[in-house]
Amino acid sequence: MTSDVAPGRSRSGPSIQDVARLAGVSAQTVSRVSTGADNVRPATRDRVLAAMDELGYSPNHAARALRYGSFGTIGLIAHRLARTGESRTVEAVVEAARAEGYTVSLVDVQSPSSDDVTAAAARLSHQSIDGLVIIRAETATPASLVLPPRMPVVVSDSRFVGHHPAVAADQVTGTHVAVQHLLDLGHRTVHHLAGPVGSAPAEIRVDTWREHLVGAGRPLTAPLRGDWTARSGYEQGRLLAQDPDVTAVLCANDEMAAGLIRALYEAGRRVPDDISVVGFDDIPLTEFLWPPLTTVQQDFHLIGHRLMDLLLRQVRDREPLTDTRIVVPTRLVVRASTGPPRA
Amino acid sequence: MTSDVAPGRSRSGPSIQDVARLAGVSAQTVSRVSTGADNVRPATRDRVLAAMDELGYSPNHAARALRYGSFGTIGLIAHRLARTGESRTVEAVVEAARAEGYTVSLVDVQSPSSDDVTAAAARLSHQSIDGLVIIRAETATPASLVLPPRMPVVVSDSRFVGHHPAVAADQVTGTHVAVQHLLDLGHRTVHHLAGPVGSAPAEIRVDTWREHLVGAGRPLTAPLRGDWTARSGYEQGRLLAQDPDVTAVLCANDEMAAGLIRALYEAGRRVPDDISVVGFDDIPLTEFLWPPLTTVQQDFHLIGHRLMDLLLRQVRDREPLTDTRIVVPTRLVVRASTGPPRA
DNA sequence: CCGCTGGATGTTGACGTCAACATCCGCGGC
DNA sequence: GCCGCGGATGTTGACGTCAACATCCAGCGG
Structure with a gap:
C-alpha cells in the first residue's frame, strides 16, 4: 500500500520505472507487457497491468519516438x-x-x-x-x-x-460536363464566375471552360472574378444582372453561386427561368438553396x-x-x- | 569535404553530433547555438551555423520533448x-x-x-x-x-x-433575445426546431425557449427535433407546414433553418409573410439565403x-x-x- | 543426481538533447 | 612572473523506452 511515486516530477505521469517498482518486476518486463510481447507469464502480466492501472501509466510518447525515430x-x-x-x-x-x-x-x-x-x-x-x-x-x-x-x-x-x-478531383471533366449540360439545354454560351487569379483550381476551371466553349464554337466572354466567398458572388452577380445577354453562369464554387443567385433575384432576374446557374463542390446546403443548385460534386471524403x-x-x-x-x-x-x- | 554522416540512420536527419563533428566542436556547443545561449564566441557560432546549414540540421523534437517533458x-x-x-x-x-x-x-x-x-x-x-x-x-x-x-x-x-x-457562447441570452424578437413582432407564440436530444447546446436552447414562453404567458408546444443537418430541417419543415397555427419558428442552427424554409416554400407557405424563421450561428451563407436569415450570431473565432x-x-x-x-x-x-x- | 535446454526475467546501452558541473585558457593585477 | 578570475568550451549524466544480450531457474533426459 505504500506509494513511493516520485511526487514533484513535472507534468509527465508515472514512468515505466514506477510501474516496475510497484509490480515488483524490471522495467523491461513492463515494456514487454506494454508492447504486447508474448513471452511474459500470465501471472506477471496481470501484476504489471494492475500496477499500470493503479498508477494511470501510459507510455511516454516522446521517449518512444526518440527510440523508434518515428512519432x-x-x-x-x-x-x-x-x-x-x-x-x-x-x-x-x-x-x-x-x-x-x-x-x-x-x-x-x-x-x-x-x-x-x-x-x-x-x-x-x-x-x-x-x-x-x-x-x-x-x-x-x-x-x-x-x-x-x-x-x-x-x-x-x-x-x-x-x-x-x-x-x-477531376475538375477538368467536371467542368466539361457542366458546360456541356448548359449548352445541351440550349444556351448559346456560358458565362463564368471564377475563383481568384493565381489559385490553381480556379485557373483549371477557367481554362477548361474556355477550351470547351472554343471547341464548341461558342462566343467567349472574360471570366468574372470572385474570391470564393458568397459575398463576392453577390457582388459579381449585381454586375452580371445588368447584362441582358447572360443566360447561363458556371460558378467556381457553391458559395459564390449562392451569392450570385441572390443578387440576380434582387435584380428581378429569376433562376432558372431567366438565368441558369451551376455551382461547384456540392456543399451540404446546396440542395436546400432556392432553387436547389445544380452543381459539380467533389468527393472530399x-x-x-x-x-x-x-x-x-x-x-x-x-x-x-x-x-x-x-x-x-x-x-x-x-x-x-x-x-x-x-x- | 569528407562526409561521414552515418548513412542508413532511418528517416531522421543529421543529429547534433554530426553537426558538432563537422564544425569541430562538442555537441554541447552546438546545443548552445541552437538554444540561443549567449556565451559562445561569434566565430564559433558562425562555424556551427554553417555546419547546421550544410547538413540541413534541425533539432530532434522527440529528444527535446523527452528532455523537457513538453512537446x-x-x-x-x-x-x-x-x-x-x-x-x-x-x-x-x-x-x-x-x-x-x-x-x-x-x-x-x-x-x-x-x-x-x-x-x-x-x-x-x-x-x-x-x-x-x-x-x-x-x-x-x-x-x-x-x-x-x-x-x-x-x-x-x-x-x-x-x-x-x-x-x-451566451446561448441563453441569444435564445431569449430571439424569442422576444418574434414576440415583439406580434407573434402569439414561437415554435422551436431543436437539435438532437442529449446534445447540451440543444437542450440549453430548448430550456431557455420554454422558459421564456412560460414567463411571457404564451402557449407552449413540444419542440421538434432535428439532428443539425439541413435535411432534418427540411423533414421537420414538411410536418410544420401542415399546422396552420405556426407563425414563427426558432431553429437551433442555420442549416436546419435553411432546410425548414425550403420545405415551407414547397408547401406554399412564404417566409416571412406566413411564417417567420430565426436561425442560430450566423454561418457565412446565412446572409445569402432567400430570404436572408435572421439569426443569433455566435463568435466562433x-x-x-x-x-x-x-x-x-x-x-x-x-x-x-x-x-x-x-x-x-x-x-x-x-x-x-x-x-x-x-x- | 547432474547437466542441459528453453522460457521467463533482468541488465546494459543507445536514441538526441541539454543542464550542471568540470576544465581550459588568456589576461590583468600585484 | 605568478595567481586568480572569468568567459568559452568540453564531459557527464539523465530524461523514458526498448532491443540485444545476459542470467536465472524449472523441468527433463540420461
Whole structure:
C-alpha cells in the first residue's frame, strides 16, 4: 500500500520505472507487457497491468519516438481551414489517419504562398512528423516550395504532378460536363464566375471552360472574378444582372453561386427561368438553396482517404512515389437551378 | 569535404553530433547555438551555423520533448469537425496556438459520448501533449468523462462548469433575445426546431425557449427535433407546414433553418409573410439565403481564442482554473426572414 | 543426481538533447 | 612572473523506452 511515486516530477505521469517498482518486476518486463510481447507469464502480466492501472501509466510518447525515430504523427498543412472543401478534406484525412494509428498535427497557414507553406513545413518537420499532407496550396508553385529532404509528402493539387504525389478531383471533366449540360439545354454560351487569379483550381476551371466553349464554337466572354466567398458572388452577380445577354453562369464554387443567385433575384432576374446557374463542390446546403443548385460534386471524403493512402505507402512501405497522381471523379448533380433559356 | 554522416540512420536527419563533428566542436556547443545561449564566441557560432546549414540540421523534437517533458503541442478533440461551428472554432484555436508557438494535434471522435472522448484523450495524452481542448463534447457528461490526471483542459461547453474551465457562447441570452424578437413582432407564440436530444447546446436552447414562453404567458408546444443537418430541417419543415397555427419558428442552427424554409416554400407557405424563421450561428451563407436569415450570431473565432487563452494560463502559468467560465456574447442579427404575422 | 535446454526475467546501452558541473585558457593585477 | 578570475568550451549524466544480450531457474533426459 505504500506509494513511493516520485511526487514533484513535472507534468509527465508515472514512468515505466514506477510501474516496475510497484509490480515488483524490471522495467523491461513492463515494456514487454506494454508492447504486447508474448513471452511474459500470465501471472506477471496481470501484476504489471494492475500496477499500470493503479498508477494511470501510459507510455511516454516522446521517449518512444526518440527510440523508434518515428512519432506516429503526420503533419497537415491547410489554408483557410474553415472553408467547406478544406474542412471536409481535413476531416477525412484525420479519420483515415486515426484508423491507421496516426495522429494529425495541424497547421493553418496565413497565405497559400510557397513561402508560408515552406515555413509551415519546416515548423512541422521539427515536430518529427512521419509525413506531410498539403491541402490546396493554391498559389504555391512546385519550384519555389522547399520541403525537408526525405520527407514523404502528398499534395491535393494536380499542379504538383511530377514533383510530389498528388490527389486531385477531376475538375477538368467536371467542368466539361457542366458546360456541356448548359449548352445541351440550349444556351448559346456560358458565362463564368471564377475563383481568384493565381489559385490553381480556379485557373483549371477557367481554362477548361474556355477550351470547351472554343471547341464548341461558342462566343467567349472574360471570366468574372470572385474570391470564393458568397459575398463576392453577390457582388459579381449585381454586375452580371445588368447584362441582358447572360443566360447561363458556371460558378467556381457553391458559395459564390449562392451569392450570385441572390443578387440576380434582387435584380428581378429569376433562376432558372431567366438565368441558369451551376455551382461547384456540392456543399451540404446546396440542395436546400432556392432553387436547389445544380452543381459539380467533389468527393472530399474520398480525396482525404486517398491522400492518406498515398502518404502511408511512402511512410510505411518506403515506396518512392515522386510523380504518382490519383484522380478522384467528379459528378454533375442536376437540380433545379438550370433549365432551357427563355425562348 | 569528407562526409561521414552515418548513412542508413532511418528517416531522421543529421543529429547534433554530426553537426558538432563537422564544425569541430562538442555537441554541447552546438546545443548552445541552437538554444540561443549567449556565451559562445561569434566565430564559433558562425562555424556551427554553417555546419547546421550544410547538413540541413534541425533539432530532434522527440529528444527535446523527452528532455523537457513538453512537446509544445496541444491536443484538440472535436466531433464532426466539418460542421460550421466546429471548423471555425478549430481554425481559431489553431491560429491562436500557432501565435503562441504551439502545434495542434487533432482527433476527431466518432461520437461525442464520454467513452469516445475519454478514449481520444487517452490517445492524445500518449502523445505527451501539454494541454487539451475539447470542442463541444455534446453528449459527454462531466461525471463520466475521465481525463488524464494533471492534464490542463478547457472545454467549449458550459455544462462542464465546476469541473473544467469552459468557454461558451451566451446561448441563453441569444435564445431569449430571439424569442422576444418574434414576440415583439406580434407573434402569439414561437415554435422551436431543436437539435438532437442529449446534445447540451440543444437542450440549453430548448430550456431557455420554454422558459421564456412560460414567463411571457404564451402557449407552449413540444419542440421538434432535428439532428443539425439541413435535411432534418427540411423533414421537420414538411410536418410544420401542415399546422396552420405556426407563425414563427426558432431553429437551433442555420442549416436546419435553411432546410425548414425550403420545405415551407414547397408547401406554399412564404417566409416571412406566413411564417417567420430565426436561425442560430450566423454561418457565412446565412446572409445569402432567400430570404436572408435572421439569426443569433455566435463568435466562433473569439471562442477559439479564449479557449487557447484559458489553456495557456494553465499550461504556462500553472494557474489552477478548475471552475473558470468565460461567456462569449451572442447577438441577434435581424435580416429578412422575420416579420409580423399576417393580420 | 547432474547437466542441459528453453522460457521467463533482468541488465546494459543507445536514441538526441541539454543542464550542471568540470576544465581550459588568456589576461590583468600585484 | 605568478595567481586568480572569468568567459568559452568540453564531459557527464539523465530524461523514458526498448532491443540485444545476459542470467536465472524449472523441468527433463540420461
